[in-house]
Amino acid sequence: MSESVELIPGNTLITATPQEGRELAIKMARLIIKVTQPDAEVRGRLRGIYAEDAAMLIAVGQTVATEFAVIAAANNYWR
Amino acid sequence: MSESVELIPGNTLITATPQEGRELAIKMARLIIKVTQPDAEVRGRLRGIYAEDAAMLIAVGQTVATEFAVIAAANNYWR
Amino acid sequence: MSESVELIPGNTLITATPQEGRELAIKMARLIIKVTQPDAEVRGRLRGIYAEDAAMLIAVGQTVATEFAVIAAANNYWR
Amino acid sequence: MSESVELIPGNTLITATPQEGRELAIKMARLIIKVTQPDAEVRGRLRGIYAEDAAMLIAVGQTVATEFAVIAAANNYWR
Amino acid sequence: MSESVELIPGNTLITATPQEGRELAIKMARLIIKVTQPDAEVRGRLRGIYAEDAAMLIAVGQTVATEFAVIAAANNYWR
Amino acid sequence: MSESVELIPGNTLITATPQEGRELAIKMARLIIKVTQPDAEVRGRLRGIYAEDAAMLIAVGQTVATEFAVIAAANNYWR
Numbered sequence: 001m002s003e004s005v006e007l008i009p010g011n012t013l014i015t016a017t018p019q020e021g022r023e024l025a026i027k028m029a030r031l032i033i034k035v036t037q038p039d040a041e042v043r044g045r046l047r048g049i050y051a052e053d054a055a056m057l058i059a060v061g062q063t064v065a066t067e068f069a070v071i072a073a074a075n076n077y078w079r
Numbered sequence: 080m081s082e083s084v085e086l087i088p089g090n091t092l093i094t095a096t097p098q099e100g101r102e103l104a105i106k107m108a109r110l111i112i113k114v115t116q117p118d119a120e121v122r123g124r125l126r127g128i129y130a131e132d133a134a135m136l137i138a139v140g141q142t143v144a145t146e147f148a149v150i151a152a153a154n155n156y157w158r
Numbered sequence: 159m160s161e162s163v164e165l166i167p168g169n170t171l172i173t174a175t176p177q178e179g180r181e182l183a184i185k186m187a188r189l190i191i192k193v194t195q196p197d198a199e200v201r202g203r204l205r206g207i208y209a210e211d212a213a214m215l216i217a218v219g220q221t222v223a224t225e226f227a228v229i230a231a232a233n234n235y236w237r
Numbered sequence: 238m239s240e241s242v243e244l245i246p247g248n249t250l251i252t253a254t255p256q257e258g259r260e261l262a263i264k265m266a267r268l269i270i271k272v273t274q275p276d277a278e279v280r281g282r283l284r285g286i287y288a289e290d291a292a293m294l295i296a297v298g299q300t301v302a303t304e305f306a307v308i309a310a311a312n313n314y315w316r
Numbered sequence: 317m318s319e320s321v322e323l324i325p326g327n328t329l330i331t332a333t334p335q336e337g338r339e340l341a342i343k344m345a346r347l348i349i350k351v352t353q354p355d356a357e358v359r360g361r362l363r364g365i366y367a368e369d370a371a372m373l374i375a376v377g378q379t380v381a382t383e384f385a386v387i388a389a390a391n392n393y394w395r
Numbered sequence: 396m397s398e399s400v401e402l403i404p405g406n407t408l409i410t411a412t413p414q415e416g417r418e419l420a421i422k423m424a425r426l427i428i429k430v431t432q433p434d435a436e437v438r439g440r441l442r443g444i445y446a447e448d449a450a451m452l453i454a455v456g457q458t459v460a461t462e463f464a465v466i467a468a469a470n471n472y473w474r
Contacts, residue, residue: 007417013472022086022107026114028417032456035421037446046449051116054125058138059453061111065145066460074472077092077153101165101186105193130195133204137217140190144224156171156232180244180265184272209274212283216296219269223303235250235311259323259344263351288353291362295375298348302382314329314390338402338423342430367432370441374454377427381461393408393469 007031013074021075025068029060086110092153100154104147108139165189171232179233183226187218244268250311258312262305266297323347329390337391341384345376402426408469416470420463424455 008028015021037043050056072078087107094100116122129135151157166186173179195201208214230236245265252258274280287293309315324344331337353359366372388394403423410416432438445451467473 006414007421008413011412011414013413013467014474017090018087018092019085019090026086026111029456029460032421032459033452036452036455042447046447046452050449050453052121052125053449054129054132055135055138056450056453057112057115057125058129058135058142059450059457060115061108062138062142062145063453063457063460064111065108065142065149066457066464069145069149070460070464070467070472072092072149072153074467074474077149079093079153096169097166097171098164098169105165105190131200131204133208133211134214134217136191136194136204137208137214137221139194140187140221141217141224143190144187144221144228148224148228151171151228151232156228158172158232175248176245176250177243177248184244184269210279210283212287212290213293213296215270215273215283216287216293216300218273219266220296220300220303222269223266223300223307227303227307230250230307230311235307237251237311254327255324255329256322256327263323263348289358289362291366291369292372292375294349294352294362295366295372295379297352298345299375299379299382301348302345302379302386306382306386309329309386309390314386316330316390333406334403334408335401335406342402342427368437368441370445370448371451371454373428373431373441374445374451374458376431377424377458378454378461380427381424381458381465385461385465388408388465388469393465395409395469 005031005035007035013071015071015075018072018075018078021071021078022064022068025064025071028067028071029063084110084114086114092150094150094154097151097154097157100150100157101143101147104143104150107146107150108142163189163193165193171229173229173233176230176233176236179229179236180222180226183222183229186225186229187221242268242272244272250308252308252312255309255312255315258308258315259301259305262301262308265304265308266300321347321351323351329387331387331391334388334391334394337387337394338380338384341380341387344383344387345379400426400430402430408466410466410470413467413470413473416466416473417459417463420459420466423462423466424458 009024015024033043037046050060088103094103112122116125129139167182173182191201195204208218246261252261270280274283287297325340331340349359353362366376404419410419428438432441445455
């Protein structure tokens with residue numbers, strides 16, 4: 001892994017809206033997979049696997065929820 | 080995934096009641112599955128699988144609980 | 159899923175005691191399973207499976223612990 | 238499940254020391270398994286399974302850690 | 317399990333440095349495994365299994381991360 | 396495991412940016428795997444396994460997210 005890979009788009013956890021915070025959570029989760037498996041072709045093949053697997057889809061949701069918890073706190077929940 | 084997909088209905092974490100907060104948690108969890116697997120037919124097939132699988136049902140509960148933790152904090156626990 | 163299903167008995171996270179908070183956590187976890195699998199007969203069959211499976215029992219405990227964390231914070235830990 | 242089962246010994250999250258907090262976390266995790274599987278003989282058999290299974294032992298640790306996080310916060314980390 | 321087993325070395329979550337906090341998290345995770353499986357020989361055998369299993373190593377990391385979250389909060393993040 | 400292994404580079408959770416916080420989370424997650432499996436050759440072999448396994452990649456993401464939550468809180472979310 002090259003540490004110079006962008007891991008957080010914009011290098012901030014602050015977003016204008018909850019929707020944008022959710023999009024950031026999805027991107028952050030994907031970028032961790034990208035640094036762990038840098039080969040785009042392999043990632044594409046694996047995406048085809050987890051997108052068709054109920055248990056893995058649920059696990060993706062769990063990870064995004066964990067990422068989002070941090071982003072939501074950073075934004076004081078957009079209250 | 081199109082980032083323009085609605086990920087948080089109403090684009091807010093604030094709800095009137097705990098019940099509505101819980102409903103939002105369920106919707107948010109489902110919308111992540113939807114962006115990860117955009118094909119409605121595939122999702123319908125997978126739903127039939129996890130709704131009959133004890134381990135996956137428990138995992139769904141874990142994910143909803145994680146989403147709900149954020150929503151509850153955002154609403155100051157509706158105290 | 160009908161969104162009108164009761165997801166939080168009493169529609170509040172506030173309980174008189176930690177014991178009642180724990181009971182609420184168990185109920186909330188079960189109600190998520192209920193909305194995901196509305197068929198009572200199927201749920202009864204699946205309960206027989208996870209109640210006899212060590213890994214699933216541990217996973218149930220993990221989910222209840224996550225639900226309880228929110229309830230405990232809502233009640234300021236009954237301090 | 239009978240809701241009258243004791244789920245939190247002493248009905249409080251407050252303990253004198255971190256060690257006692259850790260013991261409470263273990264007990265709370267076990268009591269959830271007990272209400273989910275009330276048959277002591279079955280629980281004894283399942284305990285023999287997970288105590289010999291590396292993955293399940295790790296999962297037990299994850300659950301106790303989650304329970305302990307709540308207890309530690311309740312006690313202001315015994316600072 | 318004997319409740320008199322030491323579960324937190326020094327009976328405190330306070331450490332001088334983040335490094336020591338991390339070491340404490342590792343020890344706390346291991347001590348839960350120890351009370352769940354008191355037989356040292358069995359634990360040694362299981363350690364040989366999870367140290368060679370990618371999925372279990374990741375799960376160990378998840379558990380240590382959860383333990384560390386509590387220790388870090390207890391120490392106000394050593395700011 | 397030798398407790399003298401470096402578990403947190405720089406022995407601090409404070410970073411200049413979210414990007415650096417994310418890099419630290421990845422390193423901390425890897426260092427736990429390193430102390431659990433000190434043999435570099437075995438780790439290299441296992442990395443080849445989890446980098447090609449969709450479920451394990453998702454689990455890596457979950458662990459990094461948990462580590463990052465602590466780092467983000469330590470840095471007051473770089474607000």
